[in-house]
Amino acid sequence: MRQTARGSLRGRGSERWRATRTNSLQPTRRDHIRQGTVRGRGSERWRATRTNSLQPTRRDHIRQGTDGYSGILTTKRRLLKMVVSTLQPLEITEDPNFRDFVKALHPSFSIPSKSTMQSQLLSVYNEMESDLRSKLASADDIVLTCELWSSGAEDSHLTVGCHFVDCNGNLMSYTLKTTSLFRDESAAHIQTQLSAIMDAWQVKEKVHWVVRAGMPQLKNVKAQWGHMPCFADSLNVVFKGLMSDNELSNVVRKSQDIVRFFKKDSEAERKLREIQNGLKFKQDKLILYSGDRWLPSLHMLQRLMEQYPAMMMVFDERGKTDLILNESDKEKIKKIISALEPLREVMSRMKEKGFQSISAVLPLLKILMDSLREEAKCNDVAKTLLLKCKKEFGDVNNNPFLAPIMFLDPRFKNQLGDENKRQAMDKIKTELSAFCSAAELNELVNEYVAYKPNSEESNPLAWWRHTGKEKFGKLSKLGLQKLGVVSTAVPLERAFSSAGDQFCSLRSSIEPENLNMILFLNSNWSSKT
Incomplete structure (x- = not known):
């Protein structure tokens, strides 16, 4: 109504x-x-x-990756990724402090046990291994890198990596396998292990070079693949040769003792900071390094000399006359620092991370030799270092191995001297003679020489994969093969920084049964997955 x-x-x-x-x-x-x-x-x-x-909604659970069974798996996967990326033991999930921390963040979260993490580790490893196998199946040429290292007096291990150029011209790098050598570091045993790893991954016919860190026992071994030393490792070999001089090694040892004194005596360190503050010195942390790598040794000596005036005042007060450097000691340290600076310049020109093509080595060696030659005019330590470099690397103006590789890099091809350029062109023509006539090869190589060089920031591999292939067809495959050889056996951030020492320390504490899988995932598990 x-x-x-x-x-x-x-x-x-x-x-x-x-x-x-x-x-x-x-x-x-x-x-x-x-x-x-x-x-x-x-x-x-x-x-x-x-x-x-007040509780998280379903949407919140989804955002947190904790929605039901799939969410739990996602969370476990993220936890495993944290463990392998930081080289933590799987037992961390059973550590009381870790469990308290997680409970404080998420009281209802069920922290997985070590056995659950072990199962997850195997699952992800199998997944990543299968993915890598498919990538290697489509690769044309593969370069291996191998590193020999010890986890203590008990055992030594061989870690083998692989490198290839993908279809877009990117250099792809992965770890293949870490295997125990059971204290047998002979050339024959290492060769057997390398061959077994290649067979297991079905890449033996594609491997043409193996880049090794150390392992001089492999230098003259005959195999179907070539052996080449790691560039970073070779620089350390040169430094070791320099330190074979007793006077130089003694002054470096004394420098280590000085730093060690302040590291162990907290009162002396407190007094040093007080004096530094009064003198308005930078209070940078002292560096103690007792290994045989040149870069951390350089850092230690430089920091020591920066702070030495303040240190000497502490020595006078404490009566530590045995630690005082005399004028001859200080002069030797200054000469070592000046001699090592050209090596730092070379290192600074390399990429900060990952791996770099061997094509950059010859230009870097030329810079190094020229800088040492200039420094040697007034520095006998630099003169000795120059001689050691010549012995280790040979004549940079007449290098039949590196010259063809540098020639095939469109960034550096015009920087070769006459002798290197002649050798490079002859070698390339010989390698391509089965595919082209002499006239065709001459025309092809001359056209490439006349082509405008690329900028040093460009990617030569991508250039050969696309532009170079279109313009200089038969040179493309050779260019990709030779430029795909990497310059170091370990990533540059480990080869030229203290991060390498920390990595090696953590790596040595991984349980043997998980070592291969954890190092495999540490290298291969992308941050995007």
């Missing part, structure tokens, strides 16, 4: 209207909820609803 706007509803309709009208003047359930005044069973339901509203 309907009335005019001013009329009122009659009968049961009017009662319904009055009830509705009355209720509209009462606080609504929403108002009660706001005021916390819902009564009876409804209030219990409200309190339950209110309590649940």
Whole structure:
């Protein structure tokens, strides 16, 4: 029944209207909820609803990767990724402090046991291994790198990596296998292990070079693949040769003793900071390094000389006359620092991370030799270092191995001297003679020589994969093969920084049964997956 706007509803309709009208003047359930005044069973339901509203919603669970079974798997996977990326033991999930930390973040999260993590490790390893096998199946040429290292007096290990150029011209690098040598580091045993790894990954026919860190026992071994030393390792070999001089090694040892004194005596270190503050010196942390790598040795000596005036005041006060450097000692340290600076310049020109093509080595060696030659005019330590470099690397102006590789790099091809250029062109023509006539080869190589060089920031592999292939067809495959050889056996961030020492220390503490899988995932598990 309907009335005019001013009329009122009659009968049961009017009662319904009055009830509705009355209720509209009462606080609504929403108002009660706001005021916390819902009564009876409804209030219990409200309190339950209110309590649940404080818990993460389904959407929140999805965002956190904890929605049901798939969410739990995602969380475990992320935890495993943290473990392998930082080389932590799987037992970390059973550590009380770690468990307390996780519970504080998420009280309801069920922390996986070591056995669960072990199962997850195997699952992800199998997944990544299968993915890598498919990538290697499509690769044309593969270069291996191998590093020999020890986890203590008990055992030594061989870690083998692989490198190839993908279809886009990117250099791809992965770890293949870490295997125990059971204290047998002979050339024959290492060769056997390398061959077994190639067979297991079905890449033996594609491997043409193996870049090794150390392992001089492999230098003259005959195999179907060539052996080549790691560039970073070769620089350390040169430094070791320099330190074979007793006078130089003694002054470096004394420098280590000085730093060690302040590291172990907290009162002496406190006094040093007080003096540094008074002299307005930078209070940089002292560096103690007792290994045989040139870069951390350089850092230690430089920091020592920067802080030595303040140190000497502490020695005078404490009566530590045996630690005071005489003028001859200081002069030797300054000469070592100046002699090592050209090596730092070379290192700074390399990429900061990952691996770099061997094509950059010859230009870097030329810079190194020229800088040492100039420094040697007034520095006998630099003169000795120059001689050691010539012995290790040979004549940079007549290098039949590196010259063809540098020639095939469109960034550096015009930087070759006459002798290197002649050797490079002859070698390339010989290698391609089965595919082209002599006339065709001469025309092809001359056209490439005349082509404008690329910028040093460009990617020569991508250039050969696309532009170079289109313009200089038959040179492309050779260019990709030779430029795909890497210059170091380990990533540059480990080869030229203290991060390498930390990595090696952590690596040595991994359980033997998990060593291969954890190092495999540490290298190969992309940050995007």
